[in-house]
Amino acid sequence: MLPQLVSHSPDLLKLWESGYDIEIIGDQHLLVHQIPYVNSIKEVKYGTLVCVLTLATPFRVGLPPDHTIYFIGETPCDNNGVVLRGVINNSSNHDLTNKITVNHYFSSKPISGNYPDYYEKVRTYSEILCSQAMAIDISVTSKPINRKTNE
Known part of the structure; x- marks a missing residue:
């Protein structure tokens, strides 16, 4: 059974049904695990988006408070190993909570x-990162979980 916050929030439910690996911590943070990205040496890695x-x-969740998002992982790069400066606002370790430390904003x-x-x-953020990883390995996906929605 889905946690109440996901089952009562159409956008979170859509993430879950689409196969994103989501986790809610304390009803305050949404973590989306297994997001493929590229590091500086052109390796495909997996990180976590944090909203x-x-x-x-x-x-039930409301609207996102703003357009920004946090990321846990190495510095994301394009498929040539060049840092994605167009999306990275800040790179530094930051404790959002005692359980969540992010690396990028x-x-x-x-x-x-x-x-x-x-x-x-x-x-949107998943596609920005995943598109670069897919240029290296077409088999990667940001939606790793196959869920049947008609059960």
């Missing part, structure tokens, strides 16, 4: 100024 969650109700602002929901926010 701050806002709650509309105790059982990303900013990729959509034309509208903010993402309409957490699904679009995660999908």
Whole structure:
């Protein structure tokens, strides 16, 4: 059974159903594990996207508070090993909580100024990173879990 926050939030449920490896910590942070990216020596690695969650109700998320997201992993690069400076706002270890230490802070602002929901926010950042990894290894995916939604 899905945790209440995911099952009552259409965007989180869509992430889960799409096969993203999601985890909610303390109803305050969404972690999306197994996101492929490329490091400086052109190796495909896997990291974690971290979003701050806002709650509309105790059982449902609201809109993302802004367009930024955190990342746990080495410095992401393009498929040639060049740092993705267009998306990295800051690179330094930062403790979000006593359980979550992030390494990078990303900013990729959509034309509208903010993402309409957490699904679009995660999908966008995931595609930025995964597209570079796919240029090296076409078999990688940011949606590693095959879930049947019609059970």
